[in-house]
Amino acid sequence: MNAPVILAIESSCDDTSAAVMVGGEIRSNVVATQQVHEQYGGVVPELASRAHQQHIIPVVEAALQRAGISKTQLDAVAFTQGPGLLGSLLVGSMFAKSLALGLDKPLIAVNHMRAHILAHFIQEPRPAFPFLCLTVSGGHTQLVVVRSPQEMQVIGQTIDDAAGEAFDKTAKLLGLPYPGGPHLDKLARQGNPTRFPFPVGAMPGYDFSFSGLKTAVMYFLKKETAQNPAFIQENLTDLCASIQHTIIQTLLRQLRRAAHDQGLTHIALAGGVAANSGLREALQQEALVQGWEVFIPEFQYCTDNAGMVAMTAHFQYLAGDFTTQLTSPDPRLKLA
Ligand code: KG4
Ligand code: ZN
Numbered sequence: 025m026n027a028p029v030i031l032a033i034e035s036s037c038d039d040t041s042a043a044v045m046v047g048g049e050i051r052s053n054v055v056a057t058q059q060v061h062e063q064y065g066g067v068v069p070e071l072a073s074r075a076h077q078q079h080i081i082p083v084v085e086a087a088l089q090r091a092g093i094s095k096t097q098l099d100a101v102a103f104t105q106g107p108g109l110l111g112s113l114l115v116g117s118m119f120a121k122s123l124a125l126g127l128d129k130p131l132i133a134v135n136h137m138r139a140h141i142l143a144h145f146i147q148e149p150r151p152a153f154p155f156l157c158l159t160v161s162g163g164h165t166q167l168v169v170v171r172s173p174q175e176m177q178v179i180g181q182t183i184d185d186a187a188g189e190a191f192d193k194t195a196k197l198l199g200l201p202y203p204g205g206p207h208l209d210k211l212a213r214q215g216n217p218t219r220f221p222f223p224v225g226a227m228p229g230y231d232f233s234f235s236g237l238k239t240a241v242m243y244f245l246k247k248e249t250a251q252n253p254a255f256i257q258e259n260l261t262d263l264c265a266s267i268q269h270t271i272i273q274t275l276l277r278q279l280r281r282a283a284h285d286q287g288l289t290h291i292a293l294a295g296g297v298a299a300n301s302g303l304r305e306a307l308q309q310e311a312l313v314q315g316w317e318v319f320i321p322e323f324q325y326c327t328d329n330a331g332m333v334a335m336t337a338h339f340q341y342l343a344g345d346f347t348t349q350l351t352s353p354d355p356r357l358k359l360a
Pocket of ligand 2: 161295327
């Protein structure tokens, strides 16, 4: 009972992933990233579900093999219930349900946003409850007070684009390949972050807004390239650094306010945008000023992965939180 063997499946967007966890320890975490979307400059939902269908069996087999675990040794099968793309979620959930039914094992339905947060418990150092988590990915931007693995309260979120979307959409305006976040990050390292002042989305409370930045960058580039068609090429690193700086300031402003008001000093960063070097550096500096302790999981556990789903399922297993074959995927599943 205390060392459950769990197979977890993640298929909420464009990564097909499977992981095996034994007694809270990761034994394997396999991810197949879908390249097919690059040519379209964004995730095409129908292509994503087809690619999940192609990847799911080899990915699950690889996860079991790397872990040295056979299907009959499993104590439970976990899957991402939502939020995410319906077609993508359906592939993972149907596969998990069929496998659990065939093996006569219990099923665990996991919330993807909860999993991003609980990724912090896969490895040391782990934050202490209660802590504040900033989840920043291609689909979400949330500030969450985490009181326990079960008890989480969303205190702020984006009212329009997610932080990852802000990176990807502005990167697209600069002609960078999809997804643009990592490319923009790399170029920003050589640029001047204060050269072009773009608007910081100022929202009341702890919410975020990034659509104003995207529009501001679009009009600015239109105006400048009308006078000088080579404007983007000639100023690319400064443009990247200035955009990144604005996104980081937008995130830090609300994070600082929330941490102060809630009296929390353990600050956790989750989601794919946690890979951003500028954000990591700014957060470490802020930590020195504010007396925070900052937690950022290893990169493979920041982006979409089944390891975080397995970690969440482990907590749910210990709490007796199982689901049934009747559970449907929920593309709009809320965290709290
Ligand atoms: O968590 P994730 O893998 O998938 C979602 O659930 O959305 O996050 C993907 C997002 C993309 O928007 C990608 O551009 C962004 O994370 N990202 C980055 C970096 N690496 C990934 N954004 C900025 N800088 C990076 N280094
Ligand atoms: Zn995600």
